[in-house]
Amino acid sequence: MKQIRAQIISSSEVIPGVYLLWAQAAEIAALSQPGQFVMVRCGEGYDLMLRRPLSIHGISQDGSKLALLFAVVGWGTRWLSQRRQGESIDLFGPLGRGFVIDPGSRNLLLLAGGIGIAPLIYLAERALAAGCSVRLALGAETASQIYPRYLLPEGVEPVIVTADGSVGERGLVTDLLPRFIDWADQIFACGPIPMYRTMAATELARPVQVLLEQVMGCGLGTCFGCRIETRQGMKFVCKDGPVFELRDVIWEEIKEPASREAVIL
Amino acid sequence: MDLSVQLAPNNKHGLLLSNPVIAASGTFGYGTEHAQVIDIQRLGAIICKGTTLNPRAGNPQPRLAETACGLLNSIGLDNIGVKALIEDKAPIWCQWHVPVLVNIAGESIEEYAVLAQMLEGVAGISGIEVNISCPNVTAGGMEFGVSAEAAAAVTAAVKRGNSLPIIVKLSPNVTDIVAIARVVVNAGADALSLINTPKGMAIDITKRRPILGGISGGLSGPAIKPIAIYMVYQVAQEVAVPIIGCGGIASADDALEFIMAGASAVQVGTAILGNPRAPLDVLEGLECFMEREGIGQLSQLIGAAT
Numbered sequence: 001m002k003q004i005r006a007q008i009i010s011s012s013e014v015i016p017g018v019y020l021l022w023a024q025a026a027e028i029a030a031l032s033q034p035g036q037f038v039m040v041r042c043g044e045g046y047d048l049m050l051r052r053p054l055s056i057h058g059i060s061q062d063g064s065k066l067a068l069l070f071a072v073v074g075w076g077t078r079w080l081s082q083r084r085q086g087e088s089i090d091l092f093g094p095l096g097r098g099f100v101i102d103p104g105s106r107n108l109l110l111l112a113g114g115i116g117i118a119p120l121i122y123l124a125e126r127a128l129a130a131g132c133s134v135r136l137a138l139g140a141e142t143a144s145q146i147y148p149r150y151l152l153p154e155g156v157e158p159v160i161v162t163a164d165g166s167v168g169e170r171g172l173v174t175d176l177l178p179r180f181i182d183w184a185d186q187i188f189a190c191g192p193i194p195m196y197r198t199m200a201a202t203e204l205a206r207p208v209q210v211l212l213e214q215v216m217g218c219g220l221g222t223c224f225g226c227r228i229e230t231r232q233g234m235k236f237v238c239k240d241g242p243v244f245e246l247r248d249v250i251w252e253e254i255k256e257p258a259s260r261e262a263v264i265l
Numbered sequence: 266m267d268l269s270v271q272l273a274p275n276n277k278h279g280l281l282l283s284n285p286v287i288a289a290s291g292t293f294g295y296g297t298e299h300a301q302v303i304d305i306q307r308l309g310a311i312i313c314k315g316t317t318l319n320p321r322a323g324n325p326q327p328r329l330a331e332t333a334c335g336l337l338n339s340i341g342l343d344n345i346g347v348k349a350l351i352e353d354k355a356p357i358w359c360q361w362h363v364p365v366l367v368n369i370a371g372e373s374i375e376e377y378a379v380l381a382q383m384l385e386g387v388a389g390i391s392g393i394e395v396n397i398s399c400p401n402v403t404a405g406g407m408e409f410g411v412s413a414e415a416a417a418a419v420t421a422a423v424k425r426g427n428s429l430p431i432i433v434k435l436s437p438n439v440t441d442i443v444a445i446a447r448v449v450v451n452a453g454a455d456a457l458s459l460i461n462t463p464k465g466m467a468i469d470i471t472k473r474r475p476i477l478g479g480i481s482g483g484l485s486g487p488a489i490k491p492i493a494i495y496m497v498y499q500v501a502q503e504v505a506v507p508i509i510g511c512g513g514i515a516s517a518d519d520a521l522e523f524i525m526a527g528a529s530a531v532q533v534g535t536a537i538l539g540n541p542r543a544p545l546d547v548l549e550g551l552e553c554f555m556e557r558e559g560i561g562q563l564s565q566l567i568g569a570a571t
Contacts, residue, residue: 001301003541041539046487046515049336049539050329092302092541215329217336217538220302222294224314224343225329234322234343239298255326255478 001220002027003092008085009065014148018071018115019081020057025066028093029059032066034123035098035211035243039219040068041090042076052076053216053238055119055190056094066091069118095219096242099123099188099209101130109184109206110136111173111199113191117147119211120190128155135159135180139173139191142166174198181206189246193256200251208246212237212254229253266555268548268563270309270529272507273392273430273455280392280430280455282309282364282530285563286520286548289511289534290315290368290394290434291340295354296361302541307548309530310364313354315396317369318376320346325478330467335488335513336535337465339479342370347380351387358389365389366432369423370396374409377419381426392429395419395454398436398461410436410461413448420452432509434458437489437496446500458509458532459500460493485535487513494526501527501568515543517550524563525570 006023014020028038039051057069072081083089099119101108108127110120117138124134136158140146143166152158159176160168169175174195181187181204189199190211199208214237217223221239228235230248235241273280288296288305290312299305323343330337345353350367358365367390371377377395384390397419398410409415416433423431433449435442437460446457462483467476475481493512501508507530510523515536523531536543551563560566 003302046334046536046539048331049334049486049535050331051539090540215327217329217338218292218294218298220294220298220541222298222314223292223329223338223538224323224340225338226326227323227328227343228326229322 001031001093001095003090004028005088006066006091007088008083010085011081011083013081014069014151015146016144018069020151021068021070021080021083022060022065023068023089023091024064025091026064028091029066030063032056032059032094033098034126035119036094036096037219037242038066038068038091038093039095039216040080042079048076050217051092051219052080053095053219055211056122057118058122058125069115069121071115092219096238097240099211099243101127101132102186102207105132105185107133107183107185108135109180109187110134111139111176111187111189111191111195112136112147113139113173113189113195114141114145116190116192116195116211118190120188121151121153123188124156125153128153135183137161137173137176137180172198174202177202177204193254196246196249197251200246200249204246209243210246210249211242212244212249213242266552266561268551268555270507270563272432272509272530274507276430276455278391278429280364284309284548284551285524285530286544286551287312287509287530287532288537288544289532290396292534292537295350296363296365297354297357299541303545306362308363308544310366310391312366312368312394312532313350314344315342315368315370316344316347316350316380317342318347318371318380320344320349327476327478330476330482332465332467332484333488335484335486336538337467337477337482337484338462339477339482341479347383351383355387355389364391366392366394368394368396368434371419374415374418374422378422378426381423384429385427390429392432393423393427394432394434394458395423396434396461398434398438410445411439413445416445417448417452420449420454424453430455432456432458434461436461437463437492442496443499443503446504450504450506454506456507456509457500457504458511460489460496460512463489463492485513487515489513490519490522494522497523497528498526498571502571514547515540517547517554520547520551521554521566524566525568527568527571529567
């Protein structure tokens with residue numbers, strides 16, 4: 001992992017309140033895997049003490065650039081959203097253990113709840129490059145919050161679901177599980193904790209990996225801020241995760257972060 | 266230019282650091298994690314995560330809450346326990362040039378004594394920082410730090426059990442920190458660290474309940490720096506042992522304030538979370554300052570403002 005100053009190549013609001021930022025970060029991008037994250041320094045001086053963990057959204061073909069997709073949810077992400085092309089940001093990463101595609105898997109089902117799409121685009125790109133078929137269930141509250149089609153990697157088959165039915169099917173991404181479960185060899189999900197709870201309560205005859213969010217201090221496993229109890233013992237979300245097997249997490253014990261800042265996504 | 270500092274002049278082992286910048290307990294794990302990120306051998310010393318007799322699971326989530334220029338934490342001494350530390354971490358520290366100190370915390374005076382005895386003679390450990398001030402555990406921890414009698418008893422028990430330099434980390438959550446410092450020094454402390462975190466709280470106004478799973482937490486970061494500097498200033502004039510300043514240090518200027526208030530060394534803690542390079546930045550800044558001001562020995566600056 002590396003701590004670097006990364007120059008911003010572009011930053012734009014691709015969904016209302018959600019930004020796509022590309023930065024020159026070869027040292028981090030080249031080492032990264034889907035599901036890993038970077039800790040981003042937000043703010044000047046000492047007003048914000050914690051970095052913000054953001055999932056790696058993608059890397060450029062030549063491996064020199066890194067993309068972050070983030071929602072403005074508080075001070076830090078607001079500051080980040082105001083950074084412009086040519087400015088540089090302090091990134092630390094890649095961190096954590098990402099998604100693992102089993103060598104035998106051909107058909108991958110990806111479930112994205114809201115901003116949970118952030119790490120799944122990178123995963124989809126890698127999976128397609130490895131010759132897998134990728135179905136992507138994209139869920140959001142309403143049509144305007146759906147990840148734009150023009151940004152989807154070529155070859156991904158999206159299935160869109162909105163809570164209000166304004167585009168695609170009405171409902172939640174988890175409603176699609178029964179339809180695709182037999183097709184899928186493996187399931188990968190990123191979204192809010194209630195979505196994982198629904199999945200955990202459903203009998204899924206496929207291995208499921210989920211990306212978990214938790215307030216983090218260091219990203220390295222030194223501050224013990226993000227530790228959770230799992231069926232495999234106490235784990236660091238930052239170092240042992242953020243990707244966990246769905247069945248290993250004790251969902252009754254997991255609390256939703258109080259603030260949407262200082263958490264992954 | 267000489268930045269070296271002797272933190273235990275009266276101890277047979279001594280505690281000579283090449284420079285006064287120490288990574289604070291709880292923000293630097295066991296030192297091994299940051300070894301991949303910065304050159305940890307350049308640090309004056311490393312103080313490992315607070316260690317208890319048995320492994321502890323710690324407090325419920327959420328454990329961290331960011332506040333203005335500060336951080337509330339309620340980790341609750343989640344740690345691997347002293348046995349794993351001796352077996353798995355100390356052998357790594359043996360290979361290092363940088364001294365490693367073990368921060369210990371107990372739930373009874375007896376437990377502190379046992380911890381001290383277990384660490385006696387373990388290669389790779391250069392000293393002990395006694396945590397009598399963790400605000401996040403219900404038994405032990407804080408209670409020892411707020412009572413002069415208990416603080417002295419813990420110090421004496423650790424001294425009896427271990428010949429290494431003993432540094433006692435004091436709590437700011439007291440009426441008179443000078444009184445506690447005096448009795449701890451009389452009980453044999455080779456040096457003092459101050460301060461640990463003042464207690465604080467933050468509330469989630471949407472859910473109408475405390476943010477931290479442990480309700481209250483310890484406040485760290487630049488928000489507490491002026492409190493810490495004043496306590497160092499007060500204690501430095503009343504005790505004869507070296508003081509290690511701690512509380513909101515993020516830059517060389519911060520470190521210099523503590524040193525001029527009477528600290529012989531400093532700990533960088535919360536700033537490491539935002540900037541893993543923070544301790545090295547502090548060190549390089551100290552060197553620049555001494556160069557610019559024509560200071561040959563760092564010790565010339567200790568207590569310069571008193």
